Amino acid sequence: MAYVQLVVLFTSAALIIIGLYAAIFVDNIIKKIIGISFIEEGANLFIVAIGYRPGGVVPILMPGMDTSWFAANAAYPLPFGLVLTSIVIGASTLAVMLALVMVLYRRYGTLSTKVMLADTSKQEEYNE
Amino acid sequence: MNELIPLMVIVPLMAALLISAFSKFNKITKIFAFVVAICLPIIPLASNYGLHYFGGYAPIMDNVTNVMFHPAITYSFTFLQQIFIAMVGLLTFLVIFIYLNKYKEVSGPYLFLLFLGTAAVTAMLLTDDIFHMFVFFEILALAQVGIVAASSIDYSYEMALKYMILGSIGSPIMLLGIGFLLALTGSVNVTDIAAAVHNGLVNVTSPVFLMSLALIFFGWLYASGLPPFHTIKSGIYSKAEPHGAALLQSFTVISMISIVLIMFRIYSSLPIFEVLIVFFSILAMVLGVSLALTQTDFRRMIGFLAVGELGFIGLGIGLGTQFAITAGLFQALNEIMITALLFIGFGAIVNATNEVDTRKLGGLLAYHPKVGIMLLIGGMAMAGVPPLSGFQSKLMLVQASLSCGFPELSILAIMVSIATFVVFIKTFYAMFLRPKPNDLEVEGKEVPRSMIFAMGVLLIIIILLGLFPDAVTSGISNFVGGIL
Amino acid sequence: MKLYDQIFDVVKQFKKLFSPGPVTNADVSGSITAEIFLIVSLVISTLLLRHVNVLLAGLVAFILAIVLISNIPLIPKFKIEQEDSLEKMLFYAIVTLAILVTFLYWGGNLV
């Protein structure tokens, strides 16, 4: 395993752990959502690192390239294709979450999770 | 005709897009949605069994190792897929029928979400590609959030946001697990991965393989609402509109079985896999039913009951024999219908009384006798009273666990059934039989005809399946024999 | 007499569980059913440990039964832990994830 891959794997692990930490311990809902987007980013980074080939080339077949040389040296493109989908899904999920937060802020007047997303039976007392 | 296989996903998907684009033409949208909804259960019944390769890339045989590779996204359509897709199609039809009858002005986005969810679960059932399944799993989560947020019940936005935040932890974790599998095998096709595992190309005792099991398993827990996600699942059921909740629980059941079948094909050689499934199923049954006993909001109560019933499906699959898996899948089929019946029926009561607290209800049998009788039969089917369909599947499960040498599980399953019965009878008494409280107004409010029609259709299927279970179980048993 | 008093206290505590609002006898009896169901089913499911070791199963079942019965009422405590506030749900979800990963990574081959 190349050391580039090791560095990337360490980064992705750190991002996932930061995200999980934010999910439990951060109270502000927008920061919580930012933290959760780091989990998604870490997972993407991990999957891209799978396809990497040390000393390889970009998996795009240019005119004039020898096909067998290309097959032996190109990186593995399947994970890249998967990550493309996953990035877009992550962005759309984040947008929907932020939209819901904006609606709920109008009702509660605060961004604290303890107030905004408390138990359903306790929500009546917080509601303005 | 094998060309119909991709149409099962394409038709609801295209219908969803067209309806949301042209939703200002109210009349045309209504007719179009109705026609598409009728087509949904018919397409799988008219289609032949077989495989469909997208793009026409047929499998390649590697001459050196004699292993097949699947370069295309593959849809496989067998009896199991047929029966479940037809059932979801029927349920979607009934839900859309209720919706179209209830509102004069239809909302395009809501119909869009309903069709999108149906397309997503259909694709999850059909697909043989683990990443394709993940993509539709995410789309399904978005559709579920939309259905919850679109309801007019108090605090539905809060519940939708909670579900979404939990989901955006659950699904990247599952993606990570898929990444581990991809790193080990270099493929996302389930058949290829299973072949690599069974041919010994992958070391099944390596920590990476076990890690991928842990991560995908966590994603499965989120998808199916087993503990620790039972509270949020019951919450979203109680905050959606009743017909929406009926569809949501079918989405949950189907995503649960489609993911667990894929996991079973890959990880069945690991003994810990079955231990984990049985452990979480027991937890779901115990927590779900004991929390349902203490609820006073009856929608929340059915939500917890639905989660408790999911434990039976997991139990059947966790036992791992052919008979047990057949019983679990049959239980899944029954649960889709029975829980949908209960959600629609209790939703009719909410419609007629605007009250969800069982303590403030009573004496409704005199006003809504049809709904009451149908709900009673549905609840009995859920608790496993003969000769209804719930009884057949639960009997099979009890027999299966006895023949596997786990009599404790049989006792537990019977106890959970009895507790379900207690929950149901308690609620039925409080709502229908006890004298009517003075401040409850029920005069002059009718239950919509479409709801009674939908309940009738579901009830007929429940009774027929209870009388002739072999019509379904023999086909499911063949399918299970194929994947074992 | 001590156990009887304890059970009597349980019924009183269930009243608080349903506040605000009236408490009907059906609700309280449902909660007592849930209480008994919870204890019995947890004890029965620990018997599954006999496939690992018979002595262990007996010991765990015995200890669990004593702990659960001496701690009644369990249902109010259970309900507080199972409420649907985001913090509690996230906490349990991530704890489950941590336990799953740890258990499978180091102990997945022991079963």
Add this chain to the structure above:
Amino acid sequence: MLEFILMFIIIISAILALIQKDLLKAAILTGFSGGAVAVLFQILLAPDVALTQAVVSAVIIPVFIALAVKKTQREDS
């Protein structure tokens, strides 16, 4: 060498985004982290993914968060 620098940028900006009192700064720091991930994708021989990530994660997501902050409140109380 570049990947080490990028690793530090990603991790430190992620941590800084979470301890920031001003939510607008947190949004910008998220963009920093996303942009650095995009460069890392380029190093990992995935230029198409890097392009998408640069657009989505370094521009769109910070803008979304900034919009949400503008509609709600700026301080993390």
